[in-house]
Amino acid sequence: MNESYERSRYLVIKNNCHTSKYKNSSVIKIDIAMTNKCNFICPYCYEKKIVNKNLTIGNDCNEYIQKLKKYTLNSISSATKTLEVVFYGGEPLLEKEIMTNINNAFIDINNSTGVEYKSVI
Numbered sequence: 025m026n027e028s029y030e031r032s033r034y035l036v037i038k039n040n041c042h043t044s045k046y047k048n049s050s051v052i053k054i055d056i057a058m059t060n061k062c063n064f065i066c067p068y069c070y071e072k073k074i075v076n077k078n079l080t081i082g083n084d085c086n087e088y089i090q091k092l093k094k095y096t097l098n099s100i101s102s103a104t105k106t107l108e109v110v111f112y113g114g115e116p117l118l119e120k121e122i123m124t125n126i127n128n129a130f131i132d133i134n135n136s137t138g139v140e141y142k143s144v145i
């Protein structure tokens with residue numbers, strides 16, 4: 025299994041897990057695991073067991089961002105008022121540039137659909 029596939033799979037699993045329960049809601053929530061890498065050592069960390077796997081979305085993810093955008097657009101219905109995105113990890117800021125690109129894709133969705141877009145880290 026190549027590394028790129030591992031990264032995509034990691035992200036997709038997290039997305040699907042968190043969007044499915046909000047189907048037909050006025051709010052679509054998407055939690056995006058940018059990476060499970062982290063430069064902290066919090067004693068309460070529940071990610072400790074997987075942090076060392078070093079999974080990350082990576083720089084070669086433009087195709088994936090387009091798929092994420094399409095997936096999100098397909099999830100929007102006439103009932104949708106708000107799109108809420110959580111960027112998390114690990115430490116999501118370790119993938120700041122990619123996070124900005126994903127953020128821009130959601131801003132495009134906001135501009136084209138009028139659905140309010142909120143994001144947090």
Ligand code: SF4
Pocket residue numbers: 062063064065066068069070071072113114115
């Ligand atoms: S993943 Fe979160 S909880 Fe774990 S060490 Fe990093 S910042 Fe702390």
